[in-house]
Amino acid sequence: MVQKFNNHIVTDLPFLKEKKLLVACSGGLDSVVLVHLCAALDFDFTLAHCNFSLRGAESDGDEEFVRQLASKLGVECFVEQFDTGHYAETQRLSVQMAARELRYQWFDELLQSKRLDYILTAHHADDSLETFLINLSRGTGIEGLLGIPEVNGTIVRPLLPFSRKEILAFAESEGIEWREDGSNASTAYLRNKIRHEVVPHLKELHPAFLQNFQNTQHFLGQTNDLVINHLKELKxxxxxxxxxxxxxxxxxxxxxxxxxxxxxxxxxxxxxxxxxxxxxxxxxxxxxxxxxxxxxxxxxxxxxxxxxIEIKANTSYAVHLNETTSDLPIKLKLEEWKTLGETAENVVFLDKEKLNFPLVLRNWKKGDYFYPFGMRGKKKLSKFFKDEKMDLISKEKQWLLCSDEEIVWVLGKRADERFKVEESTQEIVKITWHT
Missing domain, CATH: 3.30.465.60 (Uridine Diphospho-n-acetylenolpyruvylglucosamine Reductase; domain 3)
Structure with missing residues (x-):
């Protein structure tokens, strides 16, 4: 199996060879075999063990077993104890989902804090079959029939091509010890019920059932790739x-x-x-x-x-003259100017004496109005937006530059007549919106 495992790594997961790996080890058969295979291939790895505190002395025994395994192999071992029952209750999750969340949250923290590259888990072909049947029983699309992905972000499952039977045979031939989890024998959980009562009957239908299933999933994966590529082209x-x-x-x-x-x-x-x-x-x-x-x-x-959907914690910002403000959501430059220049969608010239600084940058709100440049009288922004044929999303994203409560400039659209430069203007402000 070591050779077969090595061939799989070289062919399908060669990037693991040069990376720092975190191997999730429960102490059970599958994860212990994965640890020994990683050691046989001289991977750079450490162990991570979760004590979910669900089985009393058995859980503590698993933890001690993994610590001793790490010591024998000369690798570092990280251990975390969780109050899984309390977490499940407070988060309103099943115990299984609570354990999963706690496990992967902690794994991600380890990756960051210890500067590791990938998490290896010991899911294998039988696990993928069970996932397929669970999803099938609940109703699913093609994605749910693909089983467990071999690579999912930083999570890698290098044992997926191997059956539980192969893993057990290897462990027995090599004299590898592991811990048995008593809860795995219970059929109270759906996965265990499928494992013990459904899968054995399926395997009786054909001696190569698991291999045929893997082939089918491979074909489903190719079909899904075609769909994904087609949808990508459509988008x-x-x-x-x-x-x-x-x-x-x-x-x-x-x-x-x-x-x-x-x-x-x-x-x-x-x-x-x-x-x-x-x-x-x-x-x-x-x-x-x-x-x-x-x-x-x-x-x-x-x-x-x-x-x-963008959640805006603050939609009002102070904008100062001759000062670069780094905390603005858009880039504005306000500078004193000597002569009136040419305006554009992103440039306006205003009478400085008519402005009260700092100006205020904000989004529009119901009831806003202004005096559009070049027009007589005021106009509600809602009417102005309608005339501009602006959609709801564009309206919500529209920025306004204000002096106190009065709109100075509907950015990119129209300045306000009240602040225009006139013959009597002594000081000019040039405002540039760098889009």
Whole structure:
């Protein structure tokens, strides 16, 4: 198995050879075998053991076993004890999900603090089969049928090509000791029930069932790659990026069939889950929108507009004359100027004596009005935005430069008539917005 493991690393995971690795070791068969294989290949690794404090003396025994294993192999060992039951209760999680969160949060902290590169876990082919069956039983798309990914960010699972049977045979032939987790025999948990009551019957159907399953997952993975590549090409063609907003023509979306599948493929990564609502948005009135945890999808005339939700802790900023302010969300330069120059979308000239410094940079709010340059009388910003055919997202992102409560400049759009340079002006301020 050592040779087969080495061949797999050389062929599929060669980057591990030169990296500093953190091997997750519970003390059970799979993780202990992974530790011995890493030692056999002379990897640069340390061990990490989680004591979840769920099985009393057994948990403490596992911890001591892993410490002794690390000592025998001459490698460093990190151990963390968790009050998993309390965490599960306070976070309203199952014990299994609580343990998973605690485990990977701690692993990530170790990677950062100890300057390690990858986490190795001992998931194998049977684990992937069990995950497939769990997802299948709950209902899933093609992603859920792909099993456990071999590489997922900083997490690598180098034992995925190996079966539990192979791992056990290797451990027994090499005289490797490990700890048995009594909870693994219980069928109270869904994974254990599938492991002990479902998978054995499936393997009876065909002697090469597990290998055939791995082949099937490989083909599913290739099919998924085709789908991903197709969706990537569609996004490049249909998603028009404009100042942090993605615009999608509804008429182009409606040409795609089956529409439900395409909507899911194109928009699921942005956190949307109610696909009937997404589909209904195509024919909704302008201004209708859907909100996910991370994104907003807005119907605007003949487009859908996709934007990331930005939480602004402070939408009001002081802007000083002749001073570079580094904490502004945009780059503004205010400087004293001798003569009136040519204005542009990003440049205005104002009468200094009419301004009260520091000026204020903020977003627009309901009820705002100003006196558009070149026009008589005031105008509500909401009406001005409508005349400019601005969508809701653009309105929300629109910056205003104000003197006290009076709008001086709707940035990139129009300055205010009240602050214009006149023949009687003695001092001029030039304001430049570096977009």
């Amino acid at each position: 490049q063609k249909m998603f028009r990026h404009e100042k942090g907003v993605v615009k999608i023509q509804i008429s182009e979306l409606e040409k795609l069939q089956p529409l439900d599948a395409y909507l899911y493929g194109l928009l699921s990564e942005y956190g949307f889950t109610e696909w009937n609502d997404v589909k209904s948005l195509l024919g909704a009135m302008s201004g209708k929108q859907l909100i996910s945890k991370t994104h907003r999808l807005l119907k605007d005339r003949d487009c859908l507009m996709l934007s990331k």
